[in-house]
Amino acid sequence: VARGDFSGRLQIAGDDEFSRLADAFNDMSARLNQRFHLLKTLGELDRSILATPEKTVVIRRLLDRIRDAVECDEAGVLDENRSLRKLLSDDMVQLIVFPAIVEEKLDSALLLAYRNSPGEETEATNAGRSLADRLVATATSISMGNKLYHQANYDALTDLPNRSLLHDRMDQALLRATREGLAVALVMVDLDRFKDVNDSLGHAAGDNLLVECARRMQGIARHTDTVARFGGDEFVLLIPDLPRAAATTIVDRIASTLSNVLADPVDLGIRKVSVPASIGVAMFPANGSDIHELVKNADAAMYESKRQHHGRYRFYSEEMNAEIQSRFEMIQELGSAMEKNEFFLVYQPKIDALTGRVVGAEALIRWASPRLGLVSPLKFIPLIEEIGLECRLGQWVINTACRQIADWIASGNEPMQVSVNICPAHFRSSDLVPDVIDALSRHRLSPNLLELEILESSAIGETEAIHDALQRLRALGVGVALDDFGTGYSSLVYLTKLPATTLKIDRAFIIDLQDNAHQRAIVGQIISLARVLDFKVVAEGVETGIQADLLVKMGCDIFQGYFFSKPLPPESFLDYCEQSATRSLTVSPQ
Numbered sequence: 001v002a003r004g005d006f007s008g009r010l011q012i013a014g015d016d017e018f019s020r021l022a023d024a025f026n027d028m029s030a031r032l033n034q035r036f037h038l039l040k041t042l043g044e045l046d047r048s049i050l051a052t053p054e055k056t057v058v059i060r061r062l063l064d065r066i067r068d069a070v071e072c073d074e075a076g077v078l079d080e081n082r083s084l085r086k087l088l089s090d091d092m093v094q095l096i097v098f099p100a101i102v103e104e105k106l107d108s109a110l111l112l113a114y115r116n117s118p119g120e121e122t123e124a125t126n127a128g129r130s131l132a133d134r135l136v137a138t139a140t141s142i143s144m145g146n147k148l149y150h151q152a153n154y155d156a157l158t159d160l161p162n163r164s165l166l167h168d169r170m171d172q173a174l175l176r177a178t179r180e181g182l183a184v185a186l187v188m189v190d191l192d193r194f195k196d197v198n199d200s201l202g203h204a205a206g207d208n209l210l211v212e213c214a215r216r217m218q219g220i221a222r223h224t225d226t227v228a229r230f231g232g233d234e235f236v237l238l239i240p241d242l243p244r245a246a247a248t249t250i251v252d253r254i255a256s257t258l259s260n261v262l263a264d265p266v267d268l269g270i271r272k273v274s275v276p277a278s279i280g281v282a283m284f285p286a287n288g289s290d291i292h293e294l295v296k297n298a299d300a301a302m303y304e305s306k307r308q309h310h311g312r313y314r315f316y317s318e319e320m321n322a323e324i325q326s327r328f329e330m331i332q333e334l335g336s337a338m339e340k341n342e343f344f345l346v347y348q349p350k351i352d353a354l355t356g357r358v359v360g361a362e363a364l365i366r367w368a369s370p371r372l373g374l375v376s377p378l379k380f381i382p383l384i385e386e387i388g389l390e391c392r393l394g395q396w397v398i399n400t401a402c403r404q405i406a407d408w409i410a411s412g413n414e415p416m417q418v419s420v421n422i423c424p425a426h427f428r429s430s431d432l433v434p435d436v437i438d439a440l441s442r443h444r445l446s447p448n449l450l451e452l453e454i455l456e457s458s459a460i461g462e463t464e465a466i467h468d469a470l471q472r473l474r475a476l477g478v479g480v481a482l483d484d485f486g487t488g489y490s491s492l493v494y495l496t497k498l499p500a501t502t503l504k505i506d507r508a509f510i511i512d513l514q515d516n517a518h519q520r521a522i523v524g525q526i527i528s529l530a531r532v533l534d535f536k537v538v539a540e541g542v543e544t545g546i547q548a549d550l551l552v553k554m555g556c557d558i559f560q561g562y563f564f565s566k567p568l569p570p571e572s573f574l575d576y577c578e579q580s581a582t583r584s585l586t587v588s589p590q
Contacts, residue, residue, distance in 0.1 A: 001029060031123070038069035038127050045134040049141055055079070055108075058138045062110075062131060070127040072112040077135065079108040088113045096125065098132035100139060107139040155229040157207055158214035166228035166236060170291045173240035177284055183247035184284040187237035187255060187313075188298040189217070189262070189277050190306065194233035197273055205268045209275060216261045220254065236298075247283060248315075252327075255279055255313040278306035279313035287316045331383055333369050338389070338396060343367055345400050346567035347418065349576055350538065351559040353552050358577045360417040362453075362560065363401040364567050365393070385425060394426040399439045402450060404570055406443035413574060419451035419481055419502075427454060427466045436478060451479030451502065467499075474499040481538070485526065496533065503530045507541025510561075514546045524554045531555065 001008070008029065010022040044065065048058050059077045066075045074088050088095070092113040100108045110132040118124045153165035161169070170186070177184045191213065198206040210233065217227045217235060226238040237258065242250055262277040280302025288294040297316040305314035337343060347361040367375045384390050401418050409415050426432050440447055452473060454466075470480055481502035509523050523539075530537045539551050542561030551559065565576055 037065070038130065041065040041069045042130060042134065045131075046137075049134065049138050055138055055142065058134065059108075062134065066131065070112060070131070071118055071124050073115050074113040076111045076113075077108055078111055091115055094118070096121075096128055098128045100132050100135035102136055102139040102143060108135050110135060158211055158229050160214050160218075160235070161226055161228040163228065163230055166226060166230070166238065167291055169226045169240075170238060170294070173238060174284060174289075174291070177240065181244065182240070183242040183244045183286075184294075185237075185239040185242060185247065185251040185254075186282045186284075186294045186298045187239065187251070187258070188230070188280045188282075188295075188302040189235040189237065189258070190279075190302055191233040191262075191275050191277050192306065193275055197268075197275060201268060201270055201273070205270060208268050209266055209273065212266050213262060213275075213277075216264075217258065220257050220261055251281055251283070252315075255281055259313050278302055280305055280316065281313060282316045327383070330372065330375065330380060331387055333372060334367075334380060334383060334387055334389065337367060337369065338392065340370075342369055343393070343396065345397065345404065346569055347404075347573045348560060348567040349565045349573065349580070350419075351564050351580070353548075353556050353559055356580060358416070358580045359558060360419065360451075361573060362567075363397065363404075363418050363420045365397055385423065390423045390425045391429050391431055394422055395431065395435045397421075398435055398450070398452075399442070402439040402443045402445055405445055405449050407570075408574065411574075413577070415446070415449055416577075417449050417451050417479060419453050419479070421453045421483065424455070424466065427469050429465075432469050433472045433476075436473065437476070440476075440478075447477035448479065451481055453481040453483040453504065455483050470499045474501075484540075495529075500535065502536045502538055504538045504540055504560075505556075507561075510539055510541045510543075510547055510551075513550055514544070520550065520554075523551070527554050527556055 009026045012019045012022040041062070045058060045062060048061055059079075063075060063077065066072070074092060076088060088111065092115060094114040094117055096112040096114075098110040098112075099106055100110070110128055112124060112128050153162060153168075154160065155162045170184075173184045176182065191209070194206065194209070197209055210229075213235065214227065214229065217237060221227050221237060222239070224241055226236075226240075228236045228238070230236045237254075239251060239254065259277065259279055263274065265272040265274045280298045280300065282288060282294045282298035282301060284294055287297045301314045301316040305312045308314070344366050345363045346366055347363055349358045350360040350362065351357070352359045365377060365381075367377075367380050369375055384393055397420050401420050405415070405418055422432065426435075436450065436452070439445075440450065454470075473480055479502060480498075480500040481504050482498070482500050483504045484506040485503045503526065505523060505526055509519050509526075512519050513523065527537050536557045537555075538558040538560055539547075539556050540560050542548055542551065542559045543563050545563065547561075548559055548563060568576060
C-alpha cells in the first residue's frame with residue numbers, strides 16, 4: 001500500500017480481532033484501488049474529450065476501464081445507436097441508470113448492472129455519476145463544436161454558407177470538374193438599389209429583404225448547387241457538375257429564372273418593394289482555372305451587367321456573351337416576324353422510289369430577318385415555343401402550304417400532297433383541327449392533299465387531346481405521318497393503335513446504311529412492319545445513290561434527301577417536277 005499498490009490482500013484465517021482487522025484492511029485497499037482507478041479513468045476521459053471529442057472514442061474508453069473504476073457485473077452506454085437488449089445479460093437483477101442530459105434533452109445513459117445488489121450503493125452511484133458527467137461533457141463539446149463550425153461557415157442573418165465555406169465547396173467542385181471533364185458555373189448576384197431600401201425603410205427592412213432573396217435563390221437551386229452570401233447584398237450561386245457541351249444553355253436558363261424570380265416584388269410589411277438584381281456569370285474552365293479568377297471574372301461580368309442595364313445577367317466570356325446576346329436579339333425579332341411577313345416556306349421534293357417522279361413535298365419554314373439575315377431553323381425553331389408562338393406559326397404554315405397547293409393546281413399542275421410539321425403544343429390545343437378545316441375550305445382543297453407530321457416520340461407519348469386530334473384528322477381524310485421514326489423507342493403495341501398513314505424513317509438510320517449491317521437490318525424490319533400495318537414508308541436524308549439502291553431493294557416507297565434535291569422555293573420546285581417527269585430515275589430499282 002505504501003508503494004501505491006492496492007491490489008495486495010491479507011490472508012489471515014480465523015475469526016478473531018486480527019482477522020476482522022485484516023478484512024477491514026482488505027476492504028479499504030479495494031475501495032482505494034477503485035477510487036484511484038476511477039480518478040485515472042476520469043483523467044483519461046477528460047484528455048480524450050479535450051483532444052478529440054468523438055462520442056464513440058470516449059464511450060469505448062469508458063467501457064474499457066469501468067470495471068476497475070466501479071463495482072458492477074456489467075456496464076454499457078445506451079444512445080441512439082444501441083439498444084438495452086444488446087448491452088446486458090438476461091441474469092442481471094439490478095440496474096442503475098445515469099442519464100446524460102444535454103440542453104434539456106436525453107443524449108445518452110450509463111448503465112451499471114448487477115447480479116446481486118451492490119455492497120456499497122452510494123459509492124457506485126457517485127462513481128457512475130462522475131462517469132456519466134463525461135458523457136455530458138462529450139456531447140456538450142460536440143454540440144459546441146458544431147455551433148462554432150456553423151458560426152464560422154454560415155451567415156448569421158440568412159443561414160447561407162459564407163465565403164469561407166463557399167471556397168471549400170468551389171475547391172471540391174473544381175477538382176471534380178478537372179478529373180471528370182465537367183464544367184462549373186459561378187453566378188454572382190448583386191441587388192440593385194439595396195442601399196435605397198436601407199436608407200428609406202431602415203436596416204430591419206433591408207435584413208428582411210436579404211432573407212427573402214436568400215430563400216428565393218435556394219428555391220431555384222438544384223440540390224447539388226450552393227447558394228452563399230458573399231457579403232453585404234452580394235450572393236453567389238455555385239453550379240457544379242455541368243456537362244461541358246450543354247453548360248451554357250443550362251446556366252443561361254438558370255440565370256434567366258433567377259433574374260425573373262428576384263425581380264418579383266417583396267412584401268416587407270411596411271410596403272412592397274421591387275429590387276431587381278444584376279447578375280454575372282463565369283464558367284470553368286473557359287473563364288478561369290481557379291477560385292480567385294472565377295470570382296474576379298464573375299464580378300466583372302456582374303458589374304458590366306449593372307452598368308448596361310439593371311436587372312439583367314451577363315456572361316463573362318465574349319463568345320458566350322455573343323451567343324446569349326444573339327439569342328436575346330433573335331427572340332426580340334421573332335416577336336414581330338410574323339406581322340412583318342418575314343417567314344416563308346420552301347418545299348423539298350418527295351420521290352417515288354420506283355418511278356423517280358415527284359409525288360409530294362415537305363413544306364419547311366424559313367426566316368429572312370432584315371436585320372439578322374437568313375436565320376437557320378436550328379436556331380430559331382427552339383425559341384418559337386419559348387415565346388408562345390408555336391400555335392400561331394403552325395396555323396400560318398398550314399394555311400400557306402394549302403394556298404401554295406391551290407396555286408399550283410390553278411396553274412395547271414397535277415395535285416400533289418404536301419406535308420407540314422406540327423408541334424405537339426398545336427396538336428394538344430383545341431385549334432388544330434379547326435385550323436386545318438378552315439385552310440382546306442378556304443382554298444377548296446381535298447383533305448388528302450395535306451399531311452401533318454408529328455414526332456414519333458410525341459405521338460407515342462400522346463395525351464388524350466393529341467389522340468383525339470389524330471383521330472379527327474384521319475376522319476377528315478388528312479394524312480398523318482410519324483416523323484423521325486425509330487428514335488422515339490416506341491412500343492409496337494402503340495404503333496398498331498395510332499391513326500397514322502406514313503412512317504418517316506429518321507436520317508440517323510440512313511447515314512451509315514451502306515457500311516452498317518445492323519442499321520440495314522433495322523431499316524429492313526421497319527419497312528416490313530410498315531407494310532404489314534399498311535403504312536407508306538418515307539426515307540429521310542437520302543444522300544447517295546447506294547443508299548437509294550439499298551432502300552429500293554428493301555421496299556421503301558418514297559425518298560427525300562439532298563441526293564435528289566434540297567428544299568426549293570415554289571417556282572424552282574415546279575421546274576424540278578417537270579424535269580423529273582421527263583427523265584427516268586438514275587438508280588436501278590433492281
